[in-house]
Amino acid sequence: MFKKxxxxxxxxxxxxxxxxxxxxxxxxxxxxxxxxxxxxxxxPLEFEIDRVRHEVSKLVPDMRKNFSAIxxxxxxxxxxxxxxxxxxxxxxxxxxxxxxxxxxxxxGSQFITYDGRRFSAERVRDKLSRDYASYQxxxxxxxxx
Numbered sequence: 001m002f003k004k005x006x007x008x009x010x011x012x013x014x015x016x017x018x019x020x021x022x023x024x025x026x027x028x029x030x031x032x033x034x035x036x037x038x039x040x041x042x043x044p045l046e047f048e049i050d051r052v053r054h055e056v057s058k059l060v061p062d063m064r065k066n067f068s069a070i071x072x073x074x075x076x077x078x079x080x081x082x083x084x085x086x087x088x089x090x091x092x093x094x095x096x097x098x099x100x101x102x103x104x105x106x107x108g109s110q111f112i113t114y115d116g117r118r119f120s121a122e123r124v125r126d127k128l129s130r131d132y133a134s135y136q137x138x139x140x141x142x143x144x145x
Contacts, residue, residue: 091138101128104124
């Protein structure tokens, strides 16, 4: 049994070697191509249309599955855009507050009044320091988004 398989393998290997070295492989591939093209031309157009419809119908479940994934991504993008616009608005407001506090501290007064409330310059400096750190954090978060 093994002897027959071994002989068959040697014959197939020798046949492939002869095909490659003599250039007969190009003849066989050309013949195979012609047979395949002739077979395709023998298939009726209606059958080919049915075959394509069947292939398309197999794609529909995958399309439906991907519609939900696309919708989820679109919602995520919209949410991210809203977050970015909110962060930008917050950055503008924080920057205005920081500039106002800096300007008020540069006047050199001991006390500064905001919205009718009186604060010491030291307390405003502390708040300015915290607000500036918050501004930088917010700016970095905006860049990452």
